[in-house]
Every structure is written in C-alpha cells, then in structure tokens.
Amino acid sequence: MSETRKGPDEADESQCDSGIESLRSLRSLPEPTVGPASGPSEADGPQPWTHPLRTHREPREKEDVDGERADSTYGSSSLTESLTLLGGSEREDTAPGSQLTPVGVLSPQQLEALTYISEDGDTLLHLAVIHEAPAVLLCCLALLPQEVLDIQNNLYQTALHLAVHLDQPDAVRALVLKGASRVLQDQHGDTALHVACQRQNLACACCLLEEQPEPGREPSHSLDLQLQNWQGLACLHIATLQKNQPLIELLLQNGADIDAQEGTSGKTALHLAVETQERNLVQFLLQAGARVDARMLNGCTPLHLAAGRGLNSISSTLCEAGADSLLLNVEDETPQDLAEDLLSYLPFDDLKISGKPLLCTD
Numbered sequence: 001m002s003e004t005r006k007g008p009d010e011a012d013e014s015q016c017d018s019g020i021e022s023l024r025s026l027r028s029l030p031e032p033t034v035g036p037a038s039g040p041s042e043a044d045g046p047q048p049w050t051h052p053l054r055t056h057r058e059p060r061e062k063e064d065v066d067g068e069r070a071d072s073t074y075g076s077s078s079l080t081e082s083l084t085l086l087g088g089s090e091r092e093d094t095a096p097g098s099q100l101t102p103v104g105v106l107s108p109q110q111l112e113a114l115t116y117i118s119e120d121g122d123t124l125l126h127l128a129v130i131h132e133a134p135a136v137l138l139c140c141l142a143l144l145p146q147e148v149l150d151i152q153n154n155l156y157q158t159a160l161h162l163a164v165h166l167d168q169p170d171a172v173r174a175l176v177l178k179g180a181s182r183v184l185q186d187q188h189g190d191t192a193l194h195v196a197c198q199r200q201n202l203a204c205a206c207c208l209l210e211e212q213p214e215p216g217r218e219p220s221h222s223l224d225l226q227l228q229n230w231q232g233l234a235c236l237h238i239a240t241l242q243k244n245q246p247l248i249e250l251l252l253q254n255g256a257d258i259d260a261q262e263g264t265s266g267k268t269a270l271h272l273a274v275e276t277q278e279r280n281l282v283q284f285l286l287q288a289g290a291r292v293d294a295r296m297l298n299g300c301t302p303l304h305l306a307a308g309r310g311l312n313s314i315s316s317t318l319c320e321a322g323a324d325s326l327l328l329n330v331e332d333e334t335p336q337d338l339a340e341d342l343l344s345y346l347p348f349d350d351l352k353i354s355g356k357p358l359l360c361t362d
Contacts, residue, residue: 114140114143114144114148115144115148117151120153120154121151121152121153121154121155122153123148123151123153123159124136124140125137125140125141125144125148125149125151125159125175126153126157126158126159126162128140128159129159129162129163129166129168129171130162130166132166132168134170134171134174137159137171137174138174141174141175141178146178146179146217149175149178149179149180149181150180150181150184152184152186155186155187156184156185156186156187157186157187158180158181158184158192159171159175159180160172160175160176160180160181160182160184160192161184161186161190161192161195163175163192163204164192164193164195164196164199164201164204164208165195165199167199167201167203167204168204169201169203169204169206169207172192172204172207172208172211173207173211176207176208176211176212176213177211177212177213177214177217178213178214178217179213179214179217182208182223183222183223183224183227185227185229188229188230188231189228189229189230189231190229191223191227191229191235192204192208193205193208193209193223193225193235194229194233194235194238196208196235197235197238197239197242197244197247197251198238198242200242200244200247202244202246202247202250205247205250205251206250208223209223209250209251209254210254225251225254225255225256225257226256226257226260228262228263231263231264232262232263232264233262233263234256234257234260234262235251235256236248236251236252236256236257236258236260236269237260237262237267237269237272239251240269240272240273240276240281240285241272241276243276243278243281245280245281245284248269248284248285248288249288252288258270258285258288258289258290259290259291259294261294261296261297265296265297265298266295266296266297266298267296268290268291268294268302269285269290270282270285270286270290270291270292270294270302271294271296271300271302271305273285273302274302274305274306274309274311274314274318275305275309277309277311277314279313279314279317282302282314282317282318283317286317286318286321292318292321292322292323293322293323293324293327295327295329298329298330298331299327299328299329299330299331300329301323301324301327301329301335302318302323303315303318303319303323303324303325303327303335304327304329304333304334304335304338306318306335307325307335307336307338307339308338315335315339323335
C-alpha cells in the first residue's frame with residue numbers, strides 16, 4: 001500500500017502552539033446564512049452575514065475527514081474578505097480614521113464570526129497579529145466588545161502577548177488603547193511586559209508602560225512592575241539578565257523597585273548584574289541607587305558573589321561604593337573568606353609593610 005503523503009503546509013497533529021512558529025490550519029468559519037429569496041427590505045435592519053458567491057472554491061481533496069483545511073490560510077485573503085462584509089458594505093477608499101460599525105448593530109452570526117476560536121485557542125485578534133494584518137486588527141478592535149480582547153489561547157497568550165513577541169509596537173499601542181489587560185500571564189507566568197524584556201523589544205515596552213487606555217476602556221487591574229513570573233523573576237530582573245541598560249532605565253523611571261528580590265534565592269538586580277560579570281552594569285545600578293549590601297536569602301551580598309567568582313574589578317567597584325567586606329552569610333563566611341586575593345578586599349587603603357604602602361590592583 002502506498003502511504004498518503006502530507007502536503008508541505010500540513011502541521012504535525014502532536015504540536016500545539018499558538019501559530020507563531022508554525023501557522024496551524026483553521027477550522028472553517030460558521031456556514032453562511034442564506035437569506036430569503038425575495039431579499040431583505042430596507043426597513044428590516046441589519047441582515048445576517050452572508051458570503052459572496054465564489055467561483056474559485058478549493059478542491060475537496062484539500063480537506064481532511066474532519067473538515068479541516070490542509071493549509072494554514074497564510075497569505076490567503078479569506079479572513080479579510082469576510083471582514084469587509086461585517087456591518088454592511090465598506091468602500092475601498094474609506095479614510096483610516098472613519099468610524100466603523102458599532103458592536104450594537106452586529107447580527108448574532110457576525111458576532112459569532114468575529115469571536116471565532118481556532119483549535120489552538122486563537123481568536124481573530126490573535127490571527128491578525130500572527131499574520132501581520134493591521135487592518136484586520138483595527139477592524140476587530142472597533143467591532144468587538146472589550147472582554148474579547150483578553151481571551152487567552154491554549155498557551156494562555158493574549159493578542160497583546162503575541163504582538164509583543166512579534167515586535168509589533170503599533171499593534172501593542174492599539175490594543176492598550178482599547179483596554180487590553182497588561183497583567184494577564186501566559187503559561188510561563190509572563191505578562192506582555194515580561195515578554196518585552198525577554199525579547200528586548202524596547203518600543204513595545206514603552207507602549208505598555210506609557211500608553212493609557214481610552215476613556216471608558218480602563219482595565220480592571222493596573223500594571224504591577226513587581227509581578228513575578230513562574231521563575232520568580234520580575235521585569236527588572238529579566239532586563240538585568242539581558243544586560244539591557246536602556247530597558248532597565250525605562251523600568252526604573254516607571255516605578256520598578258531596584259532592590260526587589262527575585263522569588264527563588266532572593267537576589268536583587270545588583271546580585272544579577274554581578275553574575276553577568278558586566279562592571280558597567282554594576283556601576284549603573286549603584287549610581288541608580290541600588291543597595292550595595294542587599295542580602296540574598298542565604299545572607300550573601302553582591303560582594304560575596306563577586307569575591308566567590310574571583311571578579312576582582314567588580315569587587316573593587318562594590319568596595320568603592322561602600323560594600324562591607326566583613327558581613328557574614330548564613331554559613332558565617334565573609335567576602336574576604338571567599339576572596340582568592342585577600343588584599344583586594346581589605347577595607348583599608350593605608351596599610352604598609354616595612355614602610356611601603358600596599359597597592360591593590362584589579
């Protein structure tokens with residue numbers, strides 16, 4: 001027997017993602033409602049959404065036994081063609097700022113189409129972001145009620161998560177203006193701002209922090225910069241691990257706590273900066289007001305970490321900022337106990353042997 005070969009666009013059924021890495025096939029939209037033969041009268045109000053007659057239907061062999069399409073519809077105009085019929089006819093030369101049909105006049109069939117959810121849990125908002133279709137996104141934002149903006153897919157991602165992940169600041173701004181929640185967490189516990197810090201999308205982070213919802217679109221929860229993901233990391237911790245000084249500065253300007261401890265071992269941003277072995281980053285955090293002798297859960301200060309790793313230049317920077325080299329951790333160890341070169345960590349600069357001063361070098 002010959003094996004049935006999969007097409008190049010068919011996805012593995014074992015995969016379950018939101019369509020970022022691979023655009024999955026979509027279940028067909030609800031079947032069009034056939035209107036009465038005599039046609040609607042002008043006084044009957046809005047009519048159910050109907051598809052135009054098509055002369056280029058896809059062959060039946062492109063559908064599997066469950067009725068799913070074999071392709072991902074990427075590059076297809078089926079989504080945008082359907083949306084142009086929502087709320088009545090739409091002129092091609094409609095100005096960008098013109099008013100679209102309000103939610104209240106949508107028929108149940110139209111609203112059902114707009115709130116369609118794929119097998120991956122993606123709504124049309126998710127798909128508009130994935131397919132980089134800003135016109136479709138703006139149309140959905142104008143027509144959909146606010147609660148639809150915060151629907152999470154199978155990976156607990158909202159459209160806002162995906163817009164940040166794909167570095168689409170304009171989409172991020174549009175979603176925030178319409179009141180999309182900035183505190184919802186995905187399967188890793190990341191908010192959209194966590195994702196912006198991980199992917200170092202500074203423009204998206206600016207939109208999340210500085211844009212405000214339109215009047216009447218205020219979200220139920222304000223943005224919490226101290227919120228931690230499932231790894232115990234707040235946004236400032238992630239930005240520090242990424243060594244992204246502009247992003248760190250943006251977070252601090254918007255109220256991030258510079259001495260906040262991450263949830264696993266109690267490290268502050270300064271501890272993490274020492275671990276990155278970036279002296280300039282350590283200096284920046286110290287100048288921004290980081291507590292030089294902040295302690296982890298085991299009592300270690302940043303100087304303990306620098307001394308234990310043999311980072312002499314960073315240790316000197318911490319000592320110059322006033323770090324105490326005699327503080328004990330829970331194992332009764334001081335930074336001097338952990339130092340490979342003890343003289344580099346002595347808090348004195350006037351020691352002499354046989355009348356000659358000791359010179360401590362990096």
